[in-house]
C-alpha cells in the first residue's frame with residue numbers, strides 16, 4: 001500500500017524572526033504648551049524605552065520642569081498626547097519627605113510597603129535601623145538617600161529625576177550618583193534626568209536631549 005505523500009519544507013537558510021520591538025515605556029507627542037498665552041513648549045516627540053536613561057538639558061526657564069510635569073500627569077494645559085506607564089516615581093531637587101512622619105512611614109504611606117520591604121529599601125541605601133527616626137534627624141545626604149530609596153522602592157517603570165544631585169558638594173553628589181547607578185542596575189526602569197551638569201549627563205545617561213528655543217523643542221544634545 002502506498003502511503004500519502006508527505007510534504008516536507010526544506011530551507012537552506014535560517015529564516016530570521018521578524019523584529020518585534022517592545023512598545024516604548026513613555027510616548028510623548030506634544031503640539032504645544034502655553035502659560036497664559038505665552039508659548040513655552042513647541043512640537044515635541046519623545047519616546048523612552050525600558051532600561052534607558054535619557055538626560056534632558058537646556059537653559060534655565062526653557063521648560064524642562066514643565067515637560068516633566070506634563071509627563072508625570074501634573075500639568076494638563078497642553079495640546080497633544082502622553083502615553084505613560086502606571087508606575088511613575090519622581091525625585092526633585094529637594095527631598096520631598098513628610099517631616100511629621102518617621103522614615104519608615106515615608107515609605108509605608110505612599111507606597112503601601114510591608115515592614116520587610118521597608119527594611120530592604122532602607123538597607124539598599126545604607127539607612128538600615130533608621131526607620132523610626134524622623135527626617136529632620138537625618139543629614140541632608142541621608143534625606144536624599146531616603147528620597148532615592150522611596151523612588152525605587154515602588155518598582156517604577158518610569159523614573160523622573162529633576163536635578164536630584166544639584167547643590168550638593170562634589171563628594172556627596174558622587175556618592176548619590178553611585179547609589180543611583182547601583183539601584184538602577186537591579187531594575188529595568190526608564191529614566192528621564194533633568195540636569196545642568198554635562199559631566200552628570202555623560203556619566204549617567206545613555207543619550208542626551210537638549211531643550212531650546214521659544215517655544216522650546218527637543219534636539220539630540222551635541
Ligand SMILES: Nc1ncnc2c1ncn2[C@@H]1O[C@H](COP(=O)(O)OP(=O)(O)OP(=O)(O)O)[C@@H](O)[C@H]1O
Pocket residue numbers: 035036040058059060061062063064065066067
Ligand atoms: N505655573 C506657571 N504659571 C505660569 N508660568 C509658569 C509656570 N510654571 C513655569 N512657568 C514659566 O514657564 C517657563 C518654563 O519654566 P520651567 O520651570 O519649566 O523651566 P526650567 O527649564 O525647568 O527652568 P530651570 O532650569 O530654571 O528650573 C518659565 O518662563 C516659567 O516662568
